[in-house]
Amino acid sequence: MLDALVSGLQLVATLDLQLWQIVGLSLAVSLSAVALASLLGLPLGAAIAVGRFPGRQAVIVVLNALMGLPPVVVGLVIYLLLSRAGPLGAFGLLFTPGAMVVAQTVLVLPIVAALARQSVEDAWREYEEQLRSLGVEGARAALTVLWDIRFSLLTAVLAGLGRASAEVGAVMIVGGNIDGVTRVMTTTIALETSKGDLPLALGLGMVLIAIVLVLNAGAHLIKEAARRRYG
Amino acid sequence: MSAILPLRLEDVSFAAGGRTIIERATLSLEAGPSTIILGANGAGKSVLMRLMHGLLAPTTGRVAWSGEGARRRQAMVFQRPVMLRRSAIANVTYVLEVAGVPAAERERLAADALWEVGLRDLAHRPARVLSGGEQQRLALARAWALHPEVLFLDEPTANLDPSATREIETIIKAFDAAGTKIVMSTHSLGQARRLGDEVIYLHQGRVLERAPIDRFFPHPASPEAAAFVKGELPWA
Secondary structure, eight states: OHHHHHHHHHHHHTTOHHHHHHHHHHHHHHHHHHHHHHHHHHHHHHHHHHOOOTTHHHHHHHHHHHTTOOHHHHHHHHHHHHSTTSTTGGGOOTTSHHHHHHHHHHHHHHHHHHHHHHHHHHHHHHHHHHHHHTTOOHHHHHHHHHHHTTTTTHHHHHHHHHHHHHOOHHHHHHHOOOTTTTOOHHHHHHHHHHHTOHHHHHHHHHHHHHHHHHHHHHHHHHHHHHHHHHO | OOOOOOEEEEEEEEEETTEEEEEEEEEEEOSSSOEEEEOOTTSSHHHHHHHHHTSSOOSEEEEEOSSTTGGGGEEEEOSSOOOOSSBHHHHHHHHHHHTTOOHHHHHHHHHHHHHHTTOGGGTTSBGGGSOHHHHHHHHHHHHHHTOOSEEEEESTTTTOOHHHHHHHHHHHHHHHHTTOEEEEEESOHHHHHHHOSEEEEEETTEEEEEEEHHHHTTOOSSHHHHHHHHHHGGGO
8 A cells, every 4th residue: 555655656756648648638628628517507507596487496406406417327328429329429529538528517517507506696685686776687687796706606616626527437438438548537546446556546546636626725815815805 | 858757656555575565655756856765764765765766666556757768867876885896996887888888988987976976096996895985985976977867865874984974965965966866765864954855754654744854844744753853853
């Protein structure tokens, strides 16, 4: 165990090329998925928060439930959609990083949207009268609130990123864990552990945790700075 | 453009949660005199103003403006103003943008409005870190930039100290001098006297009395208003 840990640290310290490719792909896939999911999910959450339409409560319940989507199930559904015989098979995305981005976007979207919905709704209670008095309604009101609480929404985005970077089931199924093509940190850790190559698995595990820590620390600093700056 | 005043309330009632908050109010607000809505806490002052301003729809009855486009020709300042997380001047340019003012004119109009309320030097401060009095002045600058025909003020100085209150009252007088109709709720009799021309006295959701200031205070017609004036005077 200790030996494995030491070798793992050595792998990380010596900037093993193969290892860094894996880290790079992981980041590219997860960050793309979170960016896409935020682009869609933040306005969606804000629209549900501000909108008044029949079935709104049901939509909120479903959205909240979707936060717990099992990654393997999402992977399976995306696999079926993207497979050659599937409706989206013509794009030839299966077993490419693109497919992994799609799967993780589906996984992260409800998390970002549901948390944004909650934040915007809380803020809306404060803003509604003032904005309506100014004649601001509908999409413009939703976007105004969304922009005004943008720093608190970092929490929603981070929760999505945590989900994306930690999940293994979806990327494994739609990516196929192909060496040098679709192999990411979590799939490598799963594979190397089952093969018995503990140093690589541990090294990657440490990198994964470090990355998540750095991203969260960065977001925290941004939020604190914003709080001091804008009140 | 024809004037949006007078504003007519015809037999307006408002109920929420099975409780009647405003009961059969029939009123007409004309351009000119500053109207003070007076009454104890819970009398329905805020709700009455929200019905007038259109933030609440009457349960029964009708609220009718005379002219077209009334929505955009009135403004309201709340007891606690809500500022956007941006600079003071950006809060003003935002409402100008919403009102459809061309981009080229917004900065100048916003700067004028900030100057009017004495916030010129704080234009680029984030609005949310301003003091309570400064935020309320900024709320007035937001309204000033729109040149409303009617300005509703819902106890605008309830949370402010005497010096901030004086500043706000000076600005309200400037609105009046510029031709904006003032409709303000307050429970401060001193403030009603300083700013008002006429009083609408509300008691438990009903308009009990409407009279010019100089008649209302010495000779309130209803026993409820008399008790209110008497009871409130020592703290006014």
